[in-house]
Amino acid sequence: MKLSDVAAAAGVSSATVSLVLSENSDGRVSEIVEKRVRAQAKKLRYSPNLVARSLRTQKSKTIGLISDTVATTNFAGQMLAGAEETAWKRGWLLIFVDTSADSKNEERAIKALLQRNVEGFIYASMFHRKLDFPLQLKNQPTIFLHCSLNSLDTHSSVVPAEYASATLAMDFLIKNGHREIGWIGITNPTVGGRERSRAYIDAMKKLKVKDYKSLMFNTFESYANDGYVGAMELLQSPRRPTALFCFSDRMAMGAYRAANEVGLRVPQDISIMGFDNQPHIAEALWPPLSTMQLPHYEMGTWAANRLIDELENQDSGSTLCEQKEITCELIERDSVAPYHPLNK
Amino acid sequence: MKLSDVAAAAGVSSATVSLVLSENSDGRVSEIVEKRVRAQAKKLRYSPNLVARSLRTQKSKTIGLISDTVATTNFAGQMLAGAEETAWKRGWLLIFVDTSADSKNEERAIKALLQRNVEGFIYASMFHRKLDFPLQLKNQPTIFLHCSLNSLDTHSSVVPAEYASATLAMDFLIKNGHREIGWIGITNPTVGGRERSRAYIDAMKKLKVKDYKSLMFNTFESYANDGYVGAMELLQSPRRPTALFCFSDRMAMGAYRAANEVGLRVPQDISIMGFDNQPHIAEALWPPLSTMQLPHYEMGTWAANRLIDELENQDSGSTLCEQKEITCELIERDSVAPYHPLNK
DNA sequence: TATCTTTCGTTAATCGTTTAACTGGTTAAA
């Protein structure tokens, strides 16, 4: 069913049909004709050919999301979901391409999307990092998702508020009476690793805990086993902490095992705090893990909304760019208990 | 850069450029002109406008994947990845839409894709199930991914070989000398639940284990805690099994906890076999869990290849449809040990 | 009455390709 079919059925020209259906007919079409056109369009189940429209208008109501493996890395798929759903709700289509962190792929992907008249991009990273501007996106409307630019005054970006969120986690531990808090983290230089540990250190300083460095343990990676190793170290040291703040839920998972092995009960003997709220882990551990919910979904939502805002009012001068940080939500489950002198 | 720009630069008509660049110029363009055209195209960095081409040819080299939340459910995102990557490799674009299992959404999604001249569909399900044919896809080339049709002779589908794979898992346990094997599964009527438990039962029958039913425990859902409950029951019963076959890795995770609580070591005192090879769980447990790798990625690959095959040789009569089953791979880690009389 | 507006539509160009049909000249076959 194309425009001209409807036009023929309604006995008018296709221009008229177009005018009516695009709500652009301010006084140019009589009410009676408009009704006739609408009736026929409905009857024939007309739906516009977006390819033709796109060719004519040079718009596509489509945005592209390019990412390094964001879809496969389980819980970060929430970013995709958030972006896709909001685009969808606002009448836009989101095309997602995974470049597997390969720059040749990335180039091809951007080209392929541009060839399809994509109007703007979301550039998403699997893990929180800073990067240089991808040149192929020069003068394309672009939002950075879960990453930000080294030179950050040209485009909007949205990332988790690592420092603020980790501070929230520490506050929670402290509010529960803990002072001897251990840190299990990573040396791998990522924004998350750096900022979360900085928050830990600042909180410990503020608490005036002396020599907190002996309560810190860092490994390079953040797998469960790294957490195990770190927790074994800390839990068996003479200065055993009463709570453990782990860089990630996976490390927390390892910490659980260490606690179990050492004969410490969670949370009665040792409180454990995670980070990420990784699905199928955080709530499946026993006891369920208290942790910080990374705002993946919200970030995806924000990025899509922002981009579409920019695209929909190109004329309006609202093209300010913003470096957005979203704070993680505290997910209180059962792995943190109030400190009690008897614990020790 | 459009065709006519290249044409002007090369001093020929745009038809000629089109002919040359589409490799359709069998003897219609002299070599010298062809060279000139190619040189100019390269110099001007011409890349065809796919929207215009699509309008003209009524093809889009694009397929749509519609799914109920396949992207957000972590490890099933591998299906998406598999489909997307193969489409990409073969020069096709895959557009993915998540319908959140809402039929209104699904209708809109299919319409939106059709409006963009999508040439075929992959219909993906988050969990293995059977369904009725979605009417909007009538006479659209469609492959069913991780699901199959109730009336299954019209379209191709690809699913995991549940029965065969579960049999493989049982064989592995049996090869390790176990006979008293417990089953922890679900009553929730899914293909996976039904077929895996059937494989268990058949294996036990074949082994001639008497009254194997007292070694089975089913709950409705398959969360970690359900596995815990089931394992507690089985491990504390007078007839304690020497191995546990769990419907899912998450249930196995619960079984680990139960074993630990009861004072049984994995795998020395109790062997545990999972199913799914769920990322971040199976390998993060201690000891790492032996399990079956669901062929998500391969299924995605198969679906995309199949669909594109169909689309690329529409003329050729190879439109046979196939009900494909892919067997899971056994992932041997450390949670299964040979049975030894002393174990008990 | 002559002229100007308004109203309600239509015409035709355009977006960037593809492709069937054509052209004008040369060469080969009958």
Add this chain to the structure above:
DNA sequence: TTTAACCAGTTAAACGATTAACGAAAGATA
């Protein structure tokens, strides 16, 4: 010599929308 085939391209019509520019009839104004 006529006819046919071939060569190396070109012309122009699509594909299905949008939209600037135009136009005819009716009503308003001077």
